[in-house]
Amino acid sequence: MLKYSDINSFHALKALKLASATYKIFSLKDAQNQFGDISLLPKSLKVLLENLLRFEDNKTVTKAHIQALVDWQKNKTSDQEIQYRPARVLMQDFTGVPAVVDLAAMRTAVEKAGIDPECINPLSPVDLVIDHSVMVDYFATNKAFDENVEIEMQRNGERYQFLRWGQSGFNNFRVVPPGTGICHQVNLEYLAQAVWLGESDGDTYAFPDTLVGTDSHTTMINGLGVLGWGVGGIEAEAAMLGQPISMLIPEVIGFKLTGKLKEGITATDLVLTITQMLRKKGVVGKFVEFYGDGLADLPLADRATIANMAPEYGATCGFFPVDEITLQYMRLTGRKDDRIALVEAYCKEQGLWRNMGDEPIFTDTLSLDMNSVVASVAGPKRPQDRVELPNIPATFNALMELDLKPAKIEQERLINEGGAGAAVDAMHSSLQNDHPHCVIDGKRYPLVHGDVVISAITSCTNTSNPSVMLAAGLLAKKAIEKGLHRKPWVKSSLAPGSKVVTDYLKASGLMPYLDQLGYNLVGYGCTTCIGNSGPLPQPIEDAVQCYDLNVASVLSGNRNFEGRVHPLVKTNWLASPPLVIAFGLLGTIRKDITTEPLGIDQQGKNVYLKDIWPTQLEIDEALQNVSTAMFHKEYAAVFDGDAKWQAIQIPKTKTYVWDEKSTYIRHPPFFEGIDQPAKPIQNIENARILAVLGDSVTTDHISPAGNIKKDSPAGRYLQAQGVDPKDFNSYGSRRGNHEVMMRGTFANIRIKNEMLGGEEGGDTIYVPTNEKLSIYDASMQYQHAGIPLVIIAGKEYGTGSSRDWAAKGTNLLGVKAVITESFERIHRSNLVGMGVLPLQFVDGQTRQSLNLTGNEILSIHSLSDDLQPHQMLDVEVKRADGSLDRFKVLCRIDTLNEVEYFKAGGILHYVLRNMITAE
Template sequence: MFNKKEFIKEETFLNQKVLFVNLKKLNSDAKIEKLPFTIRILLENLLRNFDGNIVNNDHIEYLLNYDPLCKEKIEIPYFPSRILMQDFTGVPFVVDLAAMRDAAKELGKNPETINPVVPVDLIIDHSVQIDYFGTKDSLNLNVKKEYERNSERYQVLKWAQVSFNNFSVIPPNNGICHQVNLEYLSKPIRLSKTNGELFAFPDTVIGTDSHTPMVNGIGVLSWGVGGIEAEAVMLGQPYYMSIPQVIGINLIGKVNPGVTATDLVLNITEFLRKYGVVEKFVEFFGEGMKELSVPDRATISNMSPENGSTVTYFPMDEKTAEYLVLTNRENEAKIMINYTKQNLLFAENWDNVIYSNVLEFDLSNVNPSIAGPSRPHDKIFLSDVKNKFMNILNGKKKKVEITLRGEKLTIEDGSIVIAAITSCTNTSNPKVMLGAVLLAKKAVEYGLQVKPFVKASLAPGSKVVTDYLKKSGLLPYLEALKFHITAYGCTTCIGNSGPLIKEVEDAIDTGGLTVASVLSGNRNFEARIHNKVRTNFLASPILVVAYAIAGRIDINFEDEPLGYDPNGRPVFLQDIWPSNEEIDNLISQVITSNDYKKEYKKVFEGDINWQNLRVKFSSTFQWNENSTYIKKPPYFDNFTLAVDEPSDIKNARILLLLGDSVTTDHISPAGAIRKDYPAGKYLKENGVTVDKFNTYGSRRGNHEVMIRGTFGNVRIKNKLVAPKEGSFTIKFPENKEMFIYDAAMKYMEENIPLVVFAGKEYGTGSSRDWAAKGTVLLGIKAIIAESFERIHRSNLIGMGVLPIQFLPGDNYEKLGIKGDETISIIGINNLYPQKKVKIVAEKPDKNRIEFECVVRLDTEIEVKYFKHGGILPYVLRKFIN
C-alpha cells in the first residue's frame, strides 16, 4: 500500500511552514522528468488526495508509468481546486441546487447539507447586450438596460451568494470571467489548509465555459466541462477522466513584425485542428516559447475549444513570474518560483520529456490572418480574404440603396455591419488593444472615419484595460471612430450584439444580402453573432478597427486603400499600422501593478444597481410561479432513492437527421428569441411583450423557454425538411411538417421515444449544458453520430441521454436511413464501457436495416451516471443516503 506520508515535504514559503507533495522523491530513474508537465500536475493531484479507496495504488502507478500513446483507456479521479462559472451557466446551477435542496427536504433531510464542497467563483459577464453604441453614455445605458432585463436572475445569484457556502459572485460591469480569472483569481500555486495543516499545490480549475483553458497561459491546469459535470464536482464527486495523450508543440523561430497574437492563435488553431487533438492535452515547449508573453500565451490557450484540445498548456517559467508581479501578485510569483523549482514543475529540461507525439511550429511562418466565415479554425491569410469572400458569392454582388440619417448609402454583399472589439481572447492582451488605439490615432489624423452603417463597439475584458487605454491618452481616437466603451462583458462574441441599425437590417431583408461582422472574438458559428449576418470573421482588435473604416470584408489591403483623406488621397493599411516598437513603448508607459491593485480590491462590491438588490438567507428558494425567468426544473420530480436498470429503446422515431459539425449553437438555445418560434409564442402567452423577450441565455433558469428553443437555431439544417433551414421537422407517421418542439411534444403524448442521427463532430462549440438538458426534456433517448465533441458527449451522459457512435466507415446515409423509420436499440441492459449495441431501423414497408454501433460510455463512472439517469440523480442519492 502506498504511504502518502513518505512523500510529504515541509518547506518555508514567505515565512510560513508549508507542506507539499514531493515529486522529486518519486523521481527514480528520472521517471518524473520524463512525464509531460500536465501529467506531473495530475500525479500531484492524485498523491495529495490518495486515500486507498477513491484514489488507490493503481491510479498512482498508471501515471508513474504513463504510456504516452494511451493504448488503453484508463480512468482516474481528479480533484480540481476551484470551479469557475459565468452567469449563463451559473443560473441553471443555482436553480438545480435549489431544486436538489427541495428534493432533500421532501425526503426528510436537511436541505442545508446541499452546498458546494469545492469553492465556486461566479462572474456575471454574459448578460449585457449592445443596445447602445457610439456615444459616451453607451456603457451606462447598456448597464441600465441589463439590470432592467436581468434583476430577477441576479437576485437568484445574490440569494445563492448568501445562502450557499463556498460560493462567491463577482457582480456585473467588472469584466469577462476568463480575463478576471487570468488577472486576479488564478494563483499558479495555491496555499490551503487541510486538516489544520497548510498545503501548497498547483492551482487547478474546471469551468462551465469552454474557454476556461485560458489560464493554461500562466500554468494553471484548467479546462471546460459541462455544467452538469461541474455540479457533481461541486458536491464532492471527483471528476473522472481518461488519462490523456499529451501532444508536445516545439515552438521555434520568432514572430515577424506586424504579426499579432491573434494571427498567431488563428494559425495555431488551424494547425492543431488539422492534426487532430480532440480529447488530447497540448503542451508547449522550446526556445520559441520564451518569445511569448503571458498575454500571448493566454490568447493561444483561450482557443483550446477551437483547436479541439482539452487544454493548451504553457508550463510555469520566468515569464509567468513577471506577469504575476505585473498583476499585483508578487507573493504568488515568489511562491511559484520556489515551489516549481523544488518540485519539477518549472519549465526546464524539455529534452527529457516523452510526449505522445511532438510537432514543430515555426513562429516566423505566421502571417496576418483572419478566420471565417463560420468556423474559428478556417484561417484565411489577409491577402486571400477578398477572393475567398467572392467565392462565397459565386462572383456576384447584390446592392441596396438606403438613406441613413439623411445620407444616401449603398449596402451590399460584403458590407461590414458589426465591428466589435470584444471577448476574452484578445481583450486580455495589451499589445493588440494598444495597437488598436495607435491605429485609430493615425486613422483619425488622416481624416478617416468608420462607415455610417457599421455598428462599432468596445467591450474591455476588465476595468484594468480601460485604465491603461485612458492613461495612453489615445482612447478619444477610438471614440472618434465610434468605438466607445459599451460594456464589460462577452457581448458580441456570444451573440449579445444587440439590434442592427434598423435601416441596415431592412436593407439586408430587402436585398437578401450576405453581410459581414468582424470581431476580436473566438466564436463565429452560423447565426451566433446576429441572425441577419451570414458571414462572421475573427480578427485582431487592430484589424477590427481597420475593417470598420473600410466598411467591407472584400478588400485586399495590399493594393486597395482603406479610404481617402479629405483631399482625396488614398490611405492604405500600411500607412496607419503601428510598429512593434510603438506598441511596446506604450505598454511600458501605461501599465503598472497599481492598476490591478486598484481595480481588483473592489471587484466584489458591485455598482449601485447590484447593491440595491435586496435578498435574505433562506435554506430553500422561494419559487415564483408567475416568473418567466426562473422556474423549478422537473429533474427531481417524483425522485426516489431506487435505481432502475436501463432497458432497450423500442420503436423510437427520428426527430432530426443532421450533418457534420453540428454545434451546441445549433442545439442549445442562444441569442434572440423569435416571436414566431415556440419560445416566443410561450412568452407572449404568458404576457411578455416582444421588446421584453430578452435572450435565451438570460432565460436559462426557465426550462419551459429553453426546451422550446432546443434545436431552435434559424440555420440548423434538419435533412427531414431539406432544403428548409430552422427549427422544423417531419412528424411521422402523419408526414406532417411541424416545429421540432411541437413534434416532440406530440410524440411524448403518444409515449414514443425519440432519437437523433448526425454526422461527424456532433456537439462542437461552447460547453452549453442546455444542449443536453433540452435534448432530454424533448424526449430524446439517444444520439447516434459518427463522432462527438468531448464536452457535449459528457453532458449528454450527465443528463441520461445515450451517445452512440457509428463504427468506422458507417453513417446513416450509407446505411440507407431516410428518417421515416422506427428505431430500436438492442443491448442497453448490462452496459459496460464502449459496449456494442445492435440498431434496427424498420422502414414503412417493414424492410429492416440492422447494424452495430458503439455506446460512447467510455468509463465505468459514465456507465454509473447513465444508469442513475444522469449525474445529478447519482450525486443526490449519494448525498442523502
C-alpha cells in the same frame, strides 16, 4: 473542503519550507523513488499525477491508478480511467444560473426527503462572474456604457436577485457583479494563483492551481500554468459537490514554438495559425502542451490568447508551463510577493518549472517557427479556417458562388421553360445587386453583399492582451489624424475584458481616438462574440432583409459559427483588434485590405493599411502605461458591485422561494421522484427519429442561444405568460427557465434537418401525419404518445462552447439516444450527465450508408444494468416499407463512473441518491 490523502503509498508527503511559511506538499520528486523516473513526463500530466497522490483513497484513486499515469511514458497513451479533483470551479452567468438553479432544486429535493437543505453546498471554491448578459443596444456614443448597463439591470433583475441569494445562501460561493469584466480575464488577472493553498487537519497544503469552468474558454488560464478546461454545468456542479471528474489519461501533443513574430504580426495571427495547424493535426480530447525555447520571448498575454483558443483547435487544454515570464505577469497584475515566491519554489521543487532546452516525452509533436506567421483572419464560418489577409475577397466570392448556385440554376430553368418576365427580372436584379442600399441620417448609401455591418472588439481572447488592444488604439489615433472615418453602415463597439483595459487605454491617451471612430466603451463583457451584438440599426436590418444580403461581421472573438454573432449576418471573420477597426474603416470584405485604400486624407490622398498600422516600437512604448497600480485599483473591491447591485433585496432562506409566475427562474423537473429507487436500464424500443443532422453540428445549433423570435415556440410561450416581445431578452438570460429552454433546443435558424431536405430552421417532420412542425411541437406529440426519440447526426457533433442546455434540452425533448459519427468531448459527457445515451456508428458506417432518412423506427438492444464502457449495442431498423435492417453502434459511455451516473439517471441524480441513501 475536500479531504487530502492520509494513505501516501508512495511516501510523497513532505514539508516545503520558505522564508514566509512552511507548507505540506505531495512531492513528485520523493514519490518517483517509489514509482520511477518522471523527469520527462509532460508537465500537464505531472499536475494530474500530484492530484492523484493528494487524493489517493483506495477507492476512486488507487496505487494502480497512480502507477498507470507514471507508466504512460512507455506507450505515450493509456486506456486507464482516473478520477481528477480540481481545486476550484469557475462559472459565467449564462451557464452559472442554471447550475445554481439545480443546486437550489437539489436543496428543495433533500428538504422534501426530510434532510437539512444546507447539506447541499459547494465543497470546492466557486467563483461566478456575471459577464454574458450585457448587450450592445447602444453604441458609438459616450453614453453607451451607462445606457447598456441600465438596460442590463432592468432585463436581468430576477436573475441577479437569484444570484445574490445564492451568494448569501451557499458557502464557498462568490459572485463577481456585472460591469466588472469577462470571467476568463478576471481569472487571469486576479482569481488564479498558479499554486493554490488548502487547509486540512490544521496544516496548510500547497498544490497546483487547477479548475474546471462552465465555459469552454476556461482554457485561457493554461497560459498562466494553471491546468483547467471547460465542462458542462452538470459536470461542474458535480465537481462542486465533491464528485471527481472521470477521465481517461489523455494523449499529450507537444507543440514546439521557436523564433519570434515579425514586425507587424500580432498574437491573433499567431493563434489563428496554431488553431489551423492543430485542428488539421486532430487533437480532440487530447492535451496540448507548448514547449520550446521560443517561449522565452512569448509574453504571458500571448500565451493566454493561444490557450484561450483550445476549444477551437479541439483540445482539452493548451498548457504552458510556469517560468520567469509567469512570475513577471503575476508581479504586474498585483499578486502578493509571498505567493509569487511560493509559485517559483513549488514549481521548481515539483519539476513543473520550464527550463531552456526542455524536451518532454509526448504522444506526438508538431512545431512552428513564429517568424513564418503572416497576417490572417479566420472565417467565414469556422475559427479553424484561417485565411491570409489578401485572400479574403476570393474566399468570400467563392462562398457567394456556392450560395447563389441554386438561384442561378432556378433562373436558367425559368428561362428554358419560357417563364421570362418579372420573375426572371427580379431574380436577375437580386443576383446582380443593382440597387441594394440603406438610408442613414437622410443619406443614401449602397449596401451590398460582403459589406461589414458589425465591427466589434469583443471577447476574452484578445481583450486580455494589452499588446493588441493598444495596437487598436494606436491605429485609431493614426486613422483620426489622417482624417479617416468609420463607414456609416458599420455597427462598432469596444467591450474590454476588464476595467484595467480602459485604464491603460486612457493612460496612454488613446481612448479619445477610439471614441471618435465610434469604438466607444459599450460594456465589460463578452457581447458580440456570444451573440449579444444587439440589434442592427433599423435601416441596415431592413436593407439586409429586403435584398437578402450576405453581409459580414469582423470581431476580435473566438467563435464565428453561422447564426451566432447575429441572425442576419451570415459571414463572420475573426481578426485582431487593430484589424477589426481597419475593416470598420474599409466597410467591406470584398476588397483586399492590404492593397485597397481605407479612405482619403485631408490632402485628398489615398490612405492604406500600412500607413496607419502601428510599429512594434510604438506598441512597446504604449505598453509602459500598463501598471500594477491599475490592477490593485480595479480588483480591490471586485465582489462588491455598484450601488444598483448592492440595492438588490434577497430573501434570507435556506431554500429558494420559487415563483411560479417567473419567466426567468423556474423550479426544474429534473429531480422529481429522486427519493424513489432508480429505474433499471432497459432497451429503447420503437423510437422515432426527431432530426437527421449533418457534420459539425455545434452546441450553438443545439442549445438555445441568441434572440428569441416572436413566432418561435419559446416566443409563443413567453407571450402566453404576458411577456411583450420587446422584453423577451435572450435565450442565455432565460437559462434558469426550462420551459423557455426546452422550446429553444434545436431551434437555431441555421440548423439543417435532412428530414426536410436540408432546409434551415428548427423544424422537422412529424412522421405519423407527415406534418412539418417545430422540433419542440413534434417532440411534445411524440412524448404524449409515449414514443421515445433519437437524434441522428454526422461528424463532430456538439462542437463549440460547453452548453449544458444542449444536453438538458435534449433530455426534456424526450431524446433517449444520439447516434453520430463522432462527438466533441464536452457535449458527449453532458449527454451522459443528463441520462441521454451517446452512440457512435462503427465500421465506417454513416447515416447515408445506412440510408437513414428519418422515416424509420429504431430499436436499440443489449441495454441493461450490466452495461459496460464502450460496449457494442445492436440497432434494429424498421423501414417505412416494413423491411428490417440491423447495424452495430459503439456505446460512448466511456468510463465506469459514467455507467453509474447513467444508471442513476444522470450525474446530479447520482449525487442526490447517494446523499439521500446515506441519510
